[in-house]
Amino acid sequence: MDLVAILVPLGVAVALPVCIVSIIFRSAMAADRNRKEIVLAVLEKNPDIDVEQLMKNLKKSEKLIKEKLLARLERGCLCCLMGVAFVLLYFFLGVQGEDLIVVVGAALIAIGIAFLVSYFVGRRMLAQEMEAEQQNMKQE
Numbered sequence: 001m002d003l004v005a006i007l008v009p010l011g012v013a014v015a016l017p018v019c020i021v022s023i024i025f026r027s028a029m030a031a032d033r034n035r036k037e038i039v040l041a042v043l044e045k046n047p048d049i050d051v052e053q054l055m056k057n058l059k060k061s062e063k064l065i066k067e068k069l070l071a072r073l074e075r076g077c078l079c080c081l082m083g084v085a086f087v088l089l090y091f092f093l094g095v096q097g098e099d100l101i102v103v104v105g106a107a108l109i110a111i112g113i114a115f116l117v118s119y120f121v122g123r124r125m126l127a128q129e130m131e132a133e134q135q136n137m138k139q140e
Contacts, residue, residue, distance in 0.1 A: 008088065020077060024070070027123065031066070034130045041134055069122050076115030083108030 035058055042049060086105030090098070 005092070016077070016081070020073075023073070027066075030127070034127075034134075037134060038130070065126060069119055069126070072115050072119040072122065076112045076119055079108045079112030079115060081112075083110075083112055 035055075038058065039051065039054065042054060043051070083105045086101050086108065090101045090105065
């Protein structure tokens, strides 16, 4: 049996979902850590503030941004998987007469990579904004 025929489905079915879950878990842990630091900084500056209202406001804004970022991650992974599937169909299942399958697969992979780049850049920018807000709160 061919080694590639074993490793490709194994990588797609096992490694890719594990990576996606790992990314989402790390993102959630970092968000919780940032939220805790923000609340502590606000409480140091103004101990009379309503913590529940502050947490509600933080969660609303963060939730909207995270939903948009996670949607980009999902679209990116889905497009990449579909693109890889089309390219694998072309090369391994003998659909050699249809060059359109390779073009569509390559386009889907490119779109998926664009979504993933957008996700990682957005996540990095969000982290920088959170740091800037923390520094502003410490200065006040």
